[in-house]
Amino acid sequence: MAITSHDVARLAGVSQPTVSRALRDDPRVSRATREKVRRAAALLEYVPSEAGRTLSTRATRRVGVIVTDLTNPFYPHVVAPLHDELERLGYRMMLVTERSDEAVAEERLLDQSLDGVVLATATTDSRLPALLERRGTPHVFLNRDTGRPGDFASVVDNEGGGRLVARELVPLGHRRFAGVFGAANTTTGRARELGFRLALADAGIGLPEDRVARGPFAYETGYEALPALLAAADPPTAVFCGNDVVAIGVLNAALAAGVKVPDDLTVVGFDDLPMAAWEVFRLTTVRHGLGELARQAARLLVRRIGGEVDRAGERLVLPTEFVPRATHAPAR
Structure with missing residues (x-):
């Protein structure tokens, strides 16, 4: 026979409604009583019914x-x-x-x-x-x-993270930047791009639209965007990516094109996923x-x-x- 809250009540020496309140941590039940009820429930291996709890509290948890x-x-x-x-x-x-x-x-x-x-x-x-x-x-x-x-x-702080990238790369002599950002209908994509652009503007550097690609935060976005960016008459020396997954796509596209990272091209991601630190990538990125x-x-x-x-x-x-x-x- 299944153990019920009435069994717990008899063992604890309290009423059945008190058991229900105690197991919900109702403040109307004293701490001592709550502990007594929990001990009784544990001894009987009683598991409260979620269905019953929902009916009594109108909460499904x-x-x-x-x-x-x-x-x-x-x-x-x-x-x-x-x-x-x-x-x-x-x-x-x-x-x-x-x-x-x-x-x-x-x-x-x-x-x-x-x-x-x-x-x-x-x-x-x-x-x-x-x-x-x-x-x-x-x-x-x-x-x-x-x-x-x-x-x-x-x-x-997506905008702040975008600013960080520009502020780190501009002192390294980079002037020709590209961005492979997230989709335009995401606040993360918009804010990371905005922060990057604003910090570049503070340094007197623009980011032309022909050096920008946008798309889902996916490997394919980075892999498919880089060839066109490299084909420009004045290709970028640094690419800021909307997230680490996009950056890994860019890294693989660079490898396929025979472009050396970081000698010929700097690549920076965002998020610092655990795999960004893998030896195969060792991706420079923005952490949160x-x-x-x-x-x-x-x-x-x-x-x-x-x-x-x-x-x-x-x-x-x-x-x-x-x-x-x-x-x-x-x-x-």
Whole structure:
């Protein structure tokens, strides 16, 4: 016979409603009673019913995480710490991996089966955030947001990171730059490009459009963009890439073209994924805290679910740092 909360109540010498409240950490139950109930539950190996808890509290303790680009190596490195932090906070994570926000079926997110949603691959033109807002579903942005006031987001200082790259490379004598940036409908792509351009402008250096490529944060974007950039009459001596995956595509295209990195071409990425430090790449890049980016998104969402945040929105911004490795050098 299955162990029930009534069995726990008899062993602990309390009422069944007290057991339910104690296991939810209800502050109306004293600490001593909560500990007594937990000891009784542990002795009986009692597992609370999620269905029963949902009926009594109207909370599912489940959070949906939307990732539309699971093939990108960036996302496994944030999904794992996000899962762990949500679990620590008492929530289960459900990963939704449709090809686009628009492909996410409404009934999977908006049927009140989730307490909140993390949007990890949002674009500036996505309709999903507004839909969630209208339905009253708490949500936060992870890594990318919409760029509009009122967002609840855990993001990186992308503009500052772009500035760092230019400020490191200009003193090395580089004057002919190229950029292989992210898609124009992503705040990460826009902000990294903007910071890079602004810091170059401070040094009196322009970035012509014929030395710029934009596309998904994917290996193919870098690999396919570099040949055209190298074919210019005055090819670049340095390329800033929208992320490490794009930069690895550029590195491989340079190798295929017989271009030596960093002797002939400096290549810089963004994110400092673990593989960026592999000996095969030793990629110079911009670092931020991948794990903390995810953990603070989890904490922000739980605070929003609990009604503990300002309705005006909240953006948590992680700092960046330049990480010198083997793919940058003075201009020749």
